[in-house]
Amino acid sequence: MRENQREDMQMGGYIKEWLIALLVTAAVAFGIYWFAVRDIPKPDVPAPVPETAPETQSNVDLEEPSEPVIPPAPEPAEPEDPPRQLPDLNDSDEEARKDIISLSSDGALAKWIVPDEVVRKWVAAVNTATKGDLMHKNRPFNNLKDSIVVKDLETRDDGQKVYVLSQENYQRYDQPVRLFAMVDTDTAVNLYQFWYPRLKQAYGELGLKNKNFHAAVLAAIDQALAAPEVEGPIKLVRPTVYYKFEDEKLEKMPGLHKLMIRLGPDNAARVKEKLRELKSALQNMPSEQ
Numbered sequence: 001m002r003e004n005q006r007e008d009m010q011m012g013g014y015i016k017e018w019l020i021a022l023l024v025t026a027a028v029a030f031g032i033y034w035f036a037v038r039d040i041p042k043p044d045v046p047a048p049v050p051e052t053a054p055e056t057q058s059n060v061d062l063e064e065p066s067e068p069v070i071p072p073a074p075e076p077a078e079p080e081d082p083p084r085q086l087p088d089l090n091d092s093d094e095e096a097r098k099d100i101i102s103l104s105s106d107g108a109l110a111k112w113i114v115p116d117e118v119v120r121k122w123v124a125a126v127n128t129a130t131k132g133d134l135m136h137k138n139r140p141f142n143n144l145k146d147s148i149v150v151k152d153l154e155t156r157d158d159g160q161k162v163y164v165l166s167q168e169n170y171q172r173y174d175q176p177v178r179l180f181a182m183v184d185t186d187t188a189v190n191l192y193q194f195w196y197p198r199l200k201q202a203y204g205e206l207g208l209k210n211k212n213f214h215a216a217v218l219a220a221i222d223q224a225l226a227a228p229e230v231e232g233p234i235k236l237v238r239p240t241v242y243y244k245f246e247d248e249k250l251e252k253m254p255g256l257h258k259l260m261i262r263l264g265p266d267n268a269a270r271v272k273e274k275l276r277e278l279k280s281a282l283q284n285m286p287s288e289q
Contacts, residue, residue, distance in 0.1 A: 070130060070210055070212070073283075075196070075215075076287055077285075078193070078197060079190075079194055086194065092118065092198055093117065094115075096118040096119050097113050097118050100113050103183050103184075103188060104179055105182075108175075108179055112141050113141060113142075114140055114141060114142065119198050121138055121140035122140045123199055123202040124138065124140075126213070127208070127216060130219040130220050132223045132254025132257060133256065134255040134256060134259065146172065148165075149168045149172065150169065160237055161237070162236070163243065164235055165264075169262075174267065177263070177270050178270075180270075181271075181273070185278060188278065189281045189282060189285060200213045221278065226257070227256065227268065228253075228257065234261060235247065
């Protein structure tokens, strides 16, 4: 029951920041979590419960890594003429954050990116995404503060109320999806190539046998692309305090797949279109010989 509650607390809550992570996957391989925001459901009688503040820790205790099965991929080569000196991993936060923010022309990403352990947190998020999961702590992004928007649909014979995700809920994600779709792919890939040595270094710190971070990035993108397209209204129930999918098959899906469904069909289609473009560019990068 606690696990279901934790998953439901994140129902759609990671969406916006997960989009940011998607941006960073191509730029600095920071993952595909930009869209992930935390939705705290609205109780029946009291007012909606405000979202809890994101976890901020100076000493990062990243989630315990596990080794997914990732197909091999040639790692990208370092740029022949780097635009600037690559900072040490321990001193990379300021420059890495600035590079992420530069992917939005108006600096709209600035309020979403945490300032500490930037590279390490995004690398951990990518590793988690390779398994179809979402980060539950030490996230590399700040949360959206509003709540999931649902409408009453019906009451079942057993007395359980059924809700449906509303169009207004999908519209909450229109802006981050638009920002993600507008990222210049060439710029993102160039930044990714520049930062790759530090991304690879941080990935190695996780203690995984497979040290190929580029393969992990491609695997994380594939996980998002594999999310099913659900026709018709997305029905929810609330057996306790938190919402969950009425369809048990949907409820048992990996968190990343459920997140893509909560974006709404139109937004999910735009995200997948951009991901395919980024994946193609990443696969065609110059690789190490």
